[in-house]
Amino acid sequence: MDGRPATDQPSPWMPFENRRRARDEKREAVLRTAVQLFLEQGYHRATLNEVAERLNITKPALYNYFRSKEDILFECWALGQEQVDGFIAAIDGSRQTGLGKLRALVHSYAETMATDFGASLVRFDPRDLSPANAKIVRAAKRGIDQTFRRYIAEGIADGSIKPCDPKMAAFAIAGSLNWIGHWYQRGGELTPDAIADDFAERLTEGLATAASKRPARKPPPTKTKKSAAKAPTPRKKNNTKRNTPGRTA
Amino acid sequence: MDGRPATDQPSPWMPFENRRRARDEKREAVLRTAVQLFLEQGYHRATLNEVAERLNITKPALYNYFRSKEDILFECWALGQEQVDGFIAAIDGSRQTGLGKLRALVHSYAETMATDFGASLVRFDPRDLSPANAKIVRAAKRGIDQTFRRYIAEGIADGSIKPCDPKMAAFAIAGSLNWIGHWYQRGGELTPDAIADDFAERLTEGLATAASKRPARKPPPTKTKKSAAKAPTPRKKNNTKRNTPGRTA
DNA sequence: TGCTTATATTACTCACGGGTAAGAAAAAGT
DNA sequence: ACTTTTTCTTACCCGTGAGTAATATAAGCA
Missing domain, CATH: 1.10.10.60 (Homeodomain-like)
Structure with a gap:
């Protein structure tokens, strides 16, 4: 004190x-x-x-x-959810167009999916939890979904996003992102940052109105600045596991 | 005979x-x-x-x-995979641009994800299978992934798809599709057909070159012809479960 | 009708793993 | 040094559910 x-x-x-x-x-x-x-x-x-x-x-x-195995499972989930709550709060508090917020959300969410606790958000099964905890998880998932829809709706309202069905758009985007948690593994050729950059652009470009389009897509062979800069991350020692051997499904 | x-x-x-x-x-x-x-x-x-x-x-x-519980699991998976093999063979044999094939693939895959056996492709865990069966599953998943990449590469070659990284594009698209298997449930307001139509358009529009763009997106409130026509499918009797209560994650 | 084979049942085995009881070992407090 | 509290171990319990053995029933078949 x-x-x-x-x-x-x-x-x-x-x-x-x-x-x-x-x-x-x-x-x-x-x-x-x-x-x-x-x-x-x-x-x-x-x-x-x-x-x-x-x-x-x-x-x-x-x-x-x-107290129990389930307790451990739930706490793992909670740590991941904390990350999400954190960056959603930050984005909510920022002054941006709906499209801007959506991009930021996609970026942060993608990065989170590449962490252990983040992946646990989508790879753990709520049915393994007690009814009470399952309820908390369901509520949190609903919250995330509604954040996606809200940003999209905001974007439509402020003209940064083309009119579309926010529900379907949210499903499509969140699906892509959630799936990262299933295929990403550390030590692969794709860094979380590179993935986040790519997805932030890829998943929002189709929604942007002409007025709010990004300058241009970087030419194919050139790696993005950020990912190229951060790419030479010191590889973990014995990580023989190669990333993305071709598992889309 | x-x-x-x-x-x-x-x-x-x-x-x-x-x-x-x-x-x-x-x-x-x-x-x-x-x-x-x-x-x-x-x-x-x-x-x-x-x-x-x-x-x-x-x-x-x-x-x-x-022979065993695992045997049952594997056979369920195999039935779903059969469906996929079927429409991939059909699309492979069709004469279309890469973009056209990709659209067809997305459409069929989305529909399959809305079936029980289709959903089992992404909701069953290969780690529950014997090593031999797990190997088969891994090979099949790789095959699907490579089909996505192949169509995208074809599209780039024939000019129907904008130059991009086929790997990342395939991940993004397949992620959206696979996720359908996690949120879709029968009896909801979204019919498999409507979902398939929407996703086929949504997931490919961003890739199309200007030359190969579709005429125009249907205006928001109007349901698509096909889905509207097929919509009044006789609902299963006691299906009280409502669809999409807000679970993106 | 009887013989054979396919199919189903009842009653069991058994490995596994979450969770607990009792007490030892270590650390903190006095 | 002695007591108390926390932390950890050894040894156990016990519910569960996959898989099996022995046996009954029913169906094909002559």
């Missing part, structure tokens, strides 16, 4: 905070491990024994941090 | 064929029931006991027709 002497003082409170922090770090570690395993093997095939094993502990230890 | 007297003759072969047919019909009935249950509840939550129960038989009876 008030100005306590820096961090090195042996305040009686420090250990307490340390413990809290340590606990939260362990919780997070569990979630990181769990989300990876769930994505790798699928929720039902993944066992808590293996989650624990990867953390060098045993299964019952997990129950110090979570 | 040769011209046996019509169907009413008490040929000694008839009973045999009848039995064969009866058996195949039962097999199909199992698959229809199973695919519905698997889609409803998810493969892991669905039990063979319930599949059997819905057929008014008991679980072990199923093992007269299938």
Whole structure:
């Protein structure tokens, strides 16, 4: 609260905070491990024994941090949803045309789909959750859908987007984006950033009115500036898994 | 083989064929029931006991027709894949521009996604299959992906499609389509035909060159001819489930 | 009518994995 | 040093659901 002497003082409170922090770090570690395993093997095939094993502990230890397997699943989902809520709030607060907001949404959403917690939003099955949690998830999904439709409707209203059915447009766009969560895997040739750039353009160009069109599409062989710049990301060590071996479906 | 007297003759072969047919019909009935249950509840939550129960038989009876639960899953998938193979072969054999083929593919694929067996192509998890079957599925998925890319490349070559990256375009389009299998449900306000028409146009308009553009987009409120004509499909009896309550994700 | 084969049932096995109980080991607090 | 609390382990329970064995029933067939 008030100005306590820096961090090195042996305040009686420090250990307490340390413990809290340590606990939260362990919780997070569990979630990181769990989300990876769930994505790798699928929720039902993944066992808590293996989650624990990867953390060098045993299964019952997990129950110090979570009430059940389903609880872990839900928390993984919640972390992904938090990201989405975050950038939607930011875009909502920005001053842009409907088309601009839609582009920003597509971009951020695409990037999120390329993260573990983001992918969990579309790869986890709400039917694995308790009724109460499933309800929360359904509400959140509805919220995302309505955000897409709202931006499109706004764009039509402000003239940046051609008149069209917001519902179908939202379905088509969200489908493309959600599918990223199914095919993207780290270490492939496509970086999240490059994907986000490409999709932001690709999924909105068809909707833009002539007045609000982007300058021009970059010529084919040239990689986009941003992705080219960020492309030489230091590859993860033993990532032999190649990306996109041809799995559209 | 040769011209046996019509169907009413008490040929000694008839009973045999009848039995064969009866058996195949039962097999199909199992698959229809199973695919519905698997889609409803998810493969892991669905039990063979319930599949059997819905057929008014008991679980072990199923093992007269299938070797395992996984076998049933795979056969459901195979029926969907058969549909896809069918229309791809037809389109491959047709004389059209790349864009034309792509449109046809999108249309047929969208319609298929609105069927149970079609949806099973994207909603069943290949990791639930034996390694051998999983391999078959992976190969088939690759085939579909490459068909999309091929038509796009053809379109670029013949000038009907603007130069673009076939890989990314295919991902975007297939994502939209595959997602139909996740949100579509019978009895909703959107008919498969209307969806297919809309998507065929929506997902290809952005790729078309100026020279090959379609006449014009139909005005918003008017339903398309085809869908309006086919719309009054006799609704299934107790289908209270409403479609698209706002689930984009 | 009896013989054979296909099909179904009842009653069971069994592996698996989520979750719990009891208590050890470590850390924090005094 | 002693107590208390947190964290973790070993050892277990137990529901579930796929798959099987033994057997009954029904249908083809002579």
